Amino acid sequence: MTQQQLMVNATIAHGLDVIGDRWALLILRDAFLGCTRFEAFRQQSGISKATLTRRLDALIAEGVLQKKAYAANRYDYVLSQKGKRLFASSLLAWQWENQWCKQEPTYPLPPKLEHVNCQHTLEPEAVCSHCNLPIKLNQIQLPLQALNASQQIDAMQSLTKQRRVRSTEKPVAVNESLATISDLIGDRWTLLTLICAFFGVKRYDDFLLHLHIATNILTQRLNHLVEVKVLERKPYQENPVRMEYLLTEKGRSLFTIVMSLRQWVCMEYQVTSELIEPAHKPCGRPLRIEIQCKHCKTAATTKDVTFL
Numbered sequence: 001m002t003q004q005q006l007m008v009n010a011t012i013a014h015g016l017d018v019i020g021d022r023w024a025l026l027i028l029r030d031a032f033l034g035c036t037r038f039e040a041f042r043q044q045s046g047i048s049k050a051t052l053t054r055r056l057d058a059l060i061a062e063g064v065l066q067k068k069a070y071a072a073n074r075y076d077y078v079l080s081q082k083g084k085r086l087f088a089s090s091l092l093a094w095q096w097e098n099q100w101c102k103q104e105p106t107y108p109l110p111p112k113l114e115h116v117n118c119q120h121t122l123e124p125e126a127v128c129s130h131c132n133l134p135i136k137l138n139q140i141q142l143p144l145q146a147l148n149a150s151q152q153i154d155a156m157q158s159l160t161k162q163r164r165v166r167s168t169e170k171p172v173a174v175n176e177s178l179a180t181i182s183d184l185i186g187d188r189w190t191l192l193t194l195i196c197a198f199f200g201v202k203r204y205d206d207f208l209l210h211l212h213i214a215t216n217i218l219t220q221r222l223n224h225l226v227e228v229k230v231l232e233r234k235p236y237q238e239n240p241v242r243m244e245y246l247l248t249e250k251g252r253s254l255f256t257i258v259m260s261l262r263q264w265v266c267m268e269y270q271v272t273s274e275l276i277e278p279a280h281k282p283c284g285r286p287l288r289i290e291i292q293c294k295h296c297k298t299a300a301t302t303k304d305v306t307f308l
C-alpha cells in the first residue's frame, strides 16, 4: 500500500465511519428489507431508542437516509439515491451472511431473493464491469510491492488519531450471526487487518509493520478473525514453530463486499483521482464491480430484486 492507497483506505474508513458502524449497517440492511418506521427498525435489530435515534440522524446527515412525514410528527425513514447505491454491497453482505452464518438457529434474514427480470431465485454474482467475468481475489492485482512502511506509519497515525475506538463496544441485543458482517467491516482495525490480508500480508510482524498497530490490538484482531474462521493459522516453519495467517474461503469471499463498499465511497466522495487502482488481471482494467443475476446474467438492481 502506498500512501495514496492508504489515504484511499482512510477515505473508505471515512465512509465506514458513517455506514460501517455496526448499528448503521444493521439499519441499512433493514432499510433494504423494507423497514421505514422507527419501531420497525427497533424491533428488527434490538437497538435501543437512543442509539437508533443517533444512528438515524447520522445516516440522514450523511444523505444516506431521508426523513418523510407520513402524519403529524410521524416519519418514514427511506433510502436516498445515495443510500440506494449501497444496494450492491448490501446484497453481497446478505449473500455472505446467508452462506456463512446459516447455522445460527435464530437467523432472521430472508433466505431468498427473487430476480424479477427472470423470475428465478437470485444468486448475486459480483462481476467485472469491463469484461463481465466473476471477481476472484487471485485475479486482482494489488501492488503489495509498493508498500512503504514509513509513509504508511505517518498516514496511519494521522488517520487513527481522529478515530474513536470501537474495540470495547459490544453488541447487546444483537444476534451473533447478525453482527458478523458488521463486526468485521464495522471495526476499523479488523477491516484494515483484513485489507492487509487481501494485499497478501500473512505474518504477524508484517501486519505489525504495515498497520503500525499496538501488539495487543493486532493480536486481538487476528485472534478474532481466526475465531470467526476468516483467517486460519498455519505453521510455515518448525523449530521454532512460526505461524502465518491465511485467508480462508470465508475470508476471501469478503473481498467483493469490501471492494464494493470502497467503490461506493470512492464514487460518492469523489476520490477517484487520488487512487492507485487494484486491477482486474483478465482484462487489465481498473477493478469495477457490478452485481448480476447468476441465472440470466443481467444486472440486479433495487428495482428488480424482491425479498421472498
Ligand SMILES: [Zn+2]
Residues within 6 Å of the ligand: 128, 129, 130, 131, 132, 133, 280, 282, 283, 284, 285
Ligand atoms: Zn475485467
Ligand SMILES: [Zn+2]
Residues within 6 Å of the ligand: 115, 117, 118, 119, 120, 293, 294, 295, 296, 297, 298
Ligand atoms: Zn435473473
